[in-house]
Amino acid sequence: MIGLAICNELFENWEFERVCDTVKALGYDGLEIAPFTLAPRISAVGLAERNRLARVMTDRGLRCVGLHWLLAKTEGFGLTHPDPSIRRATADYLIELAEATGDLGGSLMVLGSPKQRDLAPGVTYEQGVAYLIEAIEHLLPTLERRGVDLCLEPLAPAETNFLNTCAQTVAILERLGHPERVKLHLDVKAQSSETEADVPTLIGRYAKFAGHFHANDVNLRGPGMGEVDFKPILAALVASGYDRFVSVEVFDFSPGAEETARISIQTLKDARDAAIRSPTIAS
Template sequence: MIRLGICNELFEGWDFATVCRTVKALGYEGLEIAPFTLAPRITDVSAPRRRELSAIIEDAGLSTIGLHWLLAKTEGFYLTTPDATVRNRTADYLVELAEATRDLGGTLMVLGSPKQRDLLPGVSYDQAFDYAVDVLDRAMPKIGDLGVDLCVEPLAPSETDFLNTCDQANLMIDRVAHPNFKLHMDVKAQSGETNTTVPELLTKHAAKAGHFHTQDVNLRGPGMGDVDFGPIMKALVDSGYDRWASVEVFDYSPGAEETARLSIATLKSALDAASAR
């Protein structure tokens, strides 16, 4: 069964416990966390603080989904660099993020972070691909041992010039060949793929996807723009996908509570309609 969650950075500046209570009251089952909302680096969050946060989430009646925006607002990490020292440092940090995910009670991480994977000057796409695989080959055995899935996110060309389609992401997944390295899908990101639609992409790929993000292409929540979530959620259900669908928005201007309320109402309506057919 598809479970609905929401990403915590929408509630910027809110007390963490208040976020959890609000999210639960609105009907969400899970909370997904951006590390930069906790500390500049996840290693700055102590083990006691991680246990405290996990308890706050659990006490609110929620599940911790995991982490996303893994490398956002950090320095010194890069997925596609020719610098082996930086690649090794990046791999080690991904493992540290996975340790935090486990400590917080989560089971997955979303690897998007477009500005830490853009092609560097003089580096071809194929070279960048090999460098990224090197990072992941180093990190994935330890991430898998922690019981965490790392889900790689194809992003639109407007955000990055590396891994823009589900097919490209799946080539990397096949190359890394680790059972905990999976595809992440996203309405806004997959709307950037040409000659196809989000429902078509979900029909093709969602059954094997590890995670799914929902939002409108206008950067607001589901139901706050022109995207029709009926066909999207129907394709997701019909594909056999049975994991989390998290609301991730980038335009917070309508307000956190209103965004969260309208988003879950839209998704639940679409899921009910899809399940009734």
């Protein structure tokens, strides 16, 4: 069954234990972590601290989903930068993140980080694809050894000029040829910007490639806090056979962390349970 999780950056400046206690009490199954909430660079979080954080989650019956916002709030990185030394440093840092993901008990990494993947002036789309594939191939042995999936996230043109649609991202996945470790990431806000189809239809077409899913509203708040109807979205996910996590990821924290987390999980539970009771056929 689809598990429900939430991203920890919503709980700004909270102690990690308090975050986990609150998330568990609200009924979430897992916690997804933004590395910048732990340290400016993940290398600053030693193995002992990673193990402690993993125990805090486990002791409360929470699963660590993995990491997202992989390169956010860092300097000097660029996945498609024309300078090969910068690209290699970025790929090496992704290896550090994969190691941390495994140490924390997580099983996936979401590669969003729009600004750190933007095509620099003079870099063509095809060059960007080649650079991204080069970085992922450098990362693959660590993903295999740690049992971690890398999920590539299409994002809206307003956020990045590289990888804006599910179709573009799946084309890269097919070129890579490692579906067991490199997958598609689906996100309601991002998919809402696509012109190919609406969100439930996109899920029906692409969920077979998906390793993870983010739930949010186009107004940047959580499920149930805007105009997006999550019933057909969860119905499409259930019908597709998707059985991994759906994580709440929001960008507008103004309603407050607990209120956002409470409304979001209730909305998702209601939609998921309704879909399970009355399944539909994915398109």
